[in-house]
Amino acid sequence: MLFDSHCHIDAPEFDADRDDVLRSARSEGVSHIVVPAYVAERWPSLLALCQRQAHHNDWPCLLPALGLHPVYLSQHQDDDLQRLSAALKQSAVVAVGEIGLDKFLPELSQPVHWAKQVALFEAQLHLARDSNLPVIIHARRCHADICRALKRVGHRHGGIVHAFSGSVEEARQYRALGMHLGLGGPLTWPQAKRLHAVATQLPLDSFVLETDAPDLIPYGHSYVHGDGRARQPGERVRNSPAFLPSVLTVFAQLRGLPEAELAAQFFSNTVTALHLQARLNLM
Numbered sequence: 001m002l003f004d005s006h007c008h009i010d011a012p013e014f015d016a017d018r019d020d021v022l023r024s025a026r027s028e029g030v031s032h033i034v035v036p037a038y039v040a041e042r043w044p045s046l047l048a049l050c051q052r053q054a055h056h057n058d059w060p061c062l063l064p065a066l067g068l069h070p071v072y073l074s075q076h077q078d079d080d081l082q083r084l085s086a087a088l089k090q091s092a093v094v095a096v097g098e099i100g101l102d103k104f105l106p107e108l109s110q111p112v113h114w115a116k117q118v119a120l121f122e123a124q125l126h127l128a129r130d131s132n133l134p135v136i137i138h139a140r141r142c143h144a145d146i147c148r149a150l151k152r153v154g155h156r157h158g159g160i161v162h163a164f165s166g167s168v169e170e171a172r173q174y175r176a177l178g179m180h181l182g183l184g185g186p187l188t189w190p191q192a193k194r195l196h197a198v199a200t201q202l203p204l205d206s207f208v209l210e211t212d213a214p215d216l217i218p219y220g221h222s223y224v225h226g227d228g229r230a231r232q233p234g235e236r237v238r239n240s241p242a243f244l245p246s247v248l249t250v251f252a253q254l255r256g257l258p259e260a261e262l263a264a265q266f267f268s269n270t271v272t273a274l275h276l277q278a279r280l281n282l283m
């Protein structure tokens with residue numbers, strides 16, 4: 001059993017063949033998927049998709065997270081935080097996410113937008129704390145800012161720093177704050193030496209697996225389509241939750257450990273990170 005801790009299977013990229021993608025993920029061993037939100041407008045369809053899974057026993061189990069993503073700052077409405085607060089009380093979400101900070105995109109780093117990002121992130125950390133929920137964090141080039149915010153708010157319910165891209169030292173700082181580190185497609189790139197150091201130097205209970213599909217396609221999958229057709233120059237190839245085993249394979253090679261053992265460890269880590277023992281009847 002594999003747990004994809006981060007997949008935007010509700011995204012429009014999957015509208016044409018979502019059912020097929022979910023079935024192929026399941027047949028590749030992916031039994032559970034966390035579906036994090038990015039804009040409030042899409043929360044109802046995300047929650048409806050996760051509920052529909054109950055009628056499809058050939059799909060993985062879909063677990064929703066709700067939040068306001070920093071990259072979509074300009075799309076968030078003034079009352080979205082109130083809507084989030086209400087939605088967290090009513091829906092069976094597993095985490096507040098995807099929330100966070102982004103200093104990679106120049107426009108978001110301008111002082112006025114940065115201040116908005118920080119305010120939005122901290123407000124959502126407060127909601128998570130008040131709801132006793134873990135968080136799913138998007139963090140690009142601002143790990144120190146994220147750690148400061150987690151400390152300032154006093155977040156104690158853990159969660160996942162998704163698509164972790166920092167150093168060994170930054171990884172250790174997150175672990176000290178009770179956070180797990182999400183590893184996906186970027187780990188599979190041969191040139192990802194810093195990420196390989198993180199994967200080999202931290203204890204195995206630090207990590208969870210993810211795809212972030214439709215983004216962050218693993219190495220090798222980038223050059224052909226699912227049907228074997230070669231990629232044309234400039235053509236974007238969609239990532240899929242069915243590609244999660246590629247991430248596991250690379251991690252197993254880096255650590256020299258059997259894939260089956262690691263799969264069990266990462267599944268258990270995800271259950272711990274998101275407090276899913278009772279929810280998945282694993283007590």
Ligand SMILES: [Zn+2]
Pocket residue numbers: 006008036098212
């Ligand atoms: Zn994401």
